[in-house]
Amino acid sequence: MRERRASAVDRDILQLNVDFNCGRWCESCEKFFDCDDPKRFMIYERRRMQKAREALSQVKYKIPVAGGKGGVGKSTTTANLGMGLAMRGHKVTILDQDFDGACIPKMLGILEKRMEMCPQGLLPVEGPLGIHVLSMGNILKNEDVLTWFHDMRRGATEEFLSHTLFGKRDFLLVDLPPGTSSDTVNTLQFLPDAAGMVVVTIPSQVSQGIAYKAAMLAKKAGMRILGVIENMSGYICEACGGIEYIFQKGGGEFLAEEVDVPFLGRIPLDARLTRAADHGTPFVHAFAESEASKAVHQIIDRILAQLGDNIQRRNADTAALAEEAETRK
Numbered sequence: 001m002r003e004r005r006a007s008a009v010d011r012d013i014l015q016l017n018v019d020f021n022c023g024r025w026c027e028s029c030e031k032f033f034d035c036d037d038p039k040r041f042m043i044y045e046r047r048r049m050q051k052a053r054e055a056l057s058q059v060k061y062k063i064p065v066a067g068g069k070g071g072v073g074k075s076t077t078t079a080n081l082g083m084g085l086a087m088r089g090h091k092v093t094i095l096d097q098d099f100d101g102a103c104i105p106k107m108l109g110i111l112e113k114r115m116e117m118c119p120q121g122l123l124p125v126e127g128p129l130g131i132h133v134l135s136m137g138n139i140l141k142n143e144d145v146l147t148w149f150h151d152m153r154r155g156a157t158e159e160f161l162s163h164t165l166f167g168k169r170d171f172l173l174v175d176l177p178p179g180t181s182s183d184t185v186n187t188l189q190f191l192p193d194a195a196g197m198v199v200v201t202i203p204s205q206v207s208q209g210i211a212y213k214a215a216m217l218a219k220k221a222g223m224r225i226l227g228v229i230e231n232m233s234g235y236i237c238e239a240c241g242g243i244e245y246i247f248q249k250g251g252g253e254f255l256a257e258e259v260d261v262p263f264l265g266r267i268p269l270d271a272r273l274t275r276a277a278d279h280g281t282p283f284v285h286a287f288a289e290s291e292a293s294k295a296v297h298q299i300i301d302r303i304l305a306q307l308g309d310n311i312q313r314r315n316a317d318t319a320a321l322a323e324e325a326e327t328r329k
């Protein structure tokens with residue numbers, strides 16, 4: 001429970017939430033999806049929520065990518081799924097919601113690009129294979145350290161989702177921050193029509209136990225879970241090609257069974273993948289024959305199959321796509 005004086009900006013929230021006994025501000029409430037008061041849905045009548053719906057109206061599939069813990073490869077997996085989809089000719093936008101640890105721009109080699117604004121709204125940065133990116137990493141300088149407080153986080157989420165010129169896109173992949181608190185809840189609130197969440201975990205029980213919470217949050221939000229990906233599933237030795245299960249094996253499958261959702265597949269640990277992310281090389285494109293890239297494509301097949309899309313790969317000429325992106329710089 002918290003109280004504060006209402007500013008002009010808050011007035012519409014007050015009007016909507018005046019009947020609540022708990023005194024909470026629904027929109028910024030971490031317990032939003034726990035609350036069983038139907039009045040909480042009134043937040044969707046707010047101007048900014050409506051604006052977000054409008055801005056996202058031409059985006060076909062919105063897919064948040066979650067994982068309980070940091071460092072399990074959520075951003076890497078989001079970037080690689082985005083690249084794999086773009087290689088098939090899909091129009092992809094990646095929204096980097098990890099404000100504290102925005103690393104999608106670095107992984108896609110576009111850290112130097114700056115996001116711009118026109119009178120109609122924010123313009124995403126263009127990355128490899130025509131992927132559009134929205135990230136704090138393309139707004140703040142690398143050396144900037146911002147202390148993000150609750151309302152700032154909410155405000156930034158609203159800005160990204162309500163005031164961006166998304167345009168006509170096939171996929172919006174949202175790289176959620178680790179955990180199940182305000183940033184994640186804020187974002188999910190804005191995506192009530194998401195196609196489904198993808199949950200990333202490494203095989204260990206420690207990671208899997210926390211990823212379970214992300215899956216539970218999706219269930220509470222009434223959001224479909226497209227499935228679980230087990231990342232860092234075995235290390236492929238560069239010298240001998242042998243595989244070692246450093247973080248164990250099977251945790252992703254176990255989690256999928258536990259929450260009764262599809263298991264989407266395993267992505268192995270591959271040192272080239274780490275290096276590619278560090279150098280901004282689009283891994284799935286540059287190392288198309290690697291086991292990790294093949295795994296990413298199998299996962300995409302399973303996701304598309306669930307979305308009812310045609311799983312036949314489009315014969316997109318990726319070189320032409322990259323060239324087109326280059327000329328637009």
Ligand code: ADP
Nearest residue numbers: 070071072073074075076268269270273274277
């Ligand atoms: P998260 O977004 O969950 O915090 P990241 O995607 O930033 O995690 O990944 C953490 C680190 O692990 C990065 O350096 C990334 O390059 C590396 N990484 C992720 N997945 C793999 C993988 N399958 N093989 C090798 N390195 C990986």
